[in-house]
Amino acid sequence: MDYQLLAYKQEDGVAYITINRPEVRNALSNRLVDELEEVISQIEKNEELRAVVITGAGDKAFMSGADIRELVERDAIIGRKHTRQRQELFSRIENLNIPVIAAVNGYAIGAGLELSMACTFRIASENAKFAASEVKLGIIPGAGGTQRLTRLVGKAKALEMILFGDIIDAGEALRIGLVNKVVPQDKLMEEVSAWVKKIKALPKLAIQYAKESVNRGANLGLEQGLAHESYLFALACTTQDKKEGVAAFLEKGRRTLLENNI
Structure with missing residues (x-):
């Protein structure tokens, strides 16, 4: 597949996926879902890989959510089809044989929060922001958000985030256990590299x-x-x-x- 909406490379036993739609804060579109499925298929087949790193292009967003222009067209049938496809994709990411690190470099909203939660670890820059904001659009999280958020931060906090849809900052995300570590923006990939090094040193x-x-x-x-x-x-x-x-x-x-x- 010719990737148009993401960048992908393999280097020294590590797969790097960069969501590359900075003009729309790396929003998740149907085409991007298809490209991610293809990338994950490659990773699943590669026995030489030791870790995966997922991040967003630019310094504004990891992934800002679903593409609102496509959301307008969803009825019950299309909505069910798209949510099941995204749930299955994120479950494949969660269950890869190797650790997956989300390098959260800005907004992780809606689908972006859901993608980050499917990763094994979440390392956030100090400017990262998180929200399960779907309720403000008259819908609910549909790519695993109601399930993974509850498992990560507990029922009470998950309900607060999902029902109100408010944005929390990186410090609060660390406090509630949503992320593993928070670092300055310019140190994010350096910290990710340190975690990758630890992973590669272990059996x-x-x-x-x-x-x-x-x-x-x-x-x-x-x-x-x-x-x-x-x-x-x-x-x-x-x-x-x-x-x-x-x-x-x-x-x-x-x-x-x-x-x-x-």
Whole structure:
């Protein structure tokens, strides 16, 4: 596919997706959804990748929401079709085998908030703003917002954000647990790079299994979640990474004992 509304590159085991509609604050259009689906298909097939970074072009917006011009045309049938397509796309992003970092560089409103919440981590610049503002348009979040926001910040805060649609700043987003870290605008990608470096230094399968266990467990009862965790732990015990990790730990302990004449 010839990408018109996003930029995509792979570099040193990392996939970088930049939403590239700065003239409309990177709003999510139907065409952009199609392009994101194609990019995610490429990422799903690439076993060499260790992380994904998603951001928006410019310094004003990560993604400002859905394209209002297209919203005008939606009736019940089209609305159902589009929300299901976007829900499935964001679930694919959430459930990728590798971590996904949202570098939130400005407004993350409506669909932008929903996209950021589908990512594993959210690192925000100090000028970032967040809102589930759909109610002000006479609709509700439709790409996972009512579900993921509740799971991230709790029912009370999620209801406040969804029912009032007010914008919160990066500091408040950090306080309620919506984002992982807030940094100055000019340090955003530097911080993202530091997180990517941490991810790449860790065993890939352990990261994959841990992420899957948390994501699946969030939607299961405790007993089912524990059973799935046990299954993934057992799988991890069969990997070369586990053998090398344990051996390295034991060797480090042996050297420490020798160095201290113990």
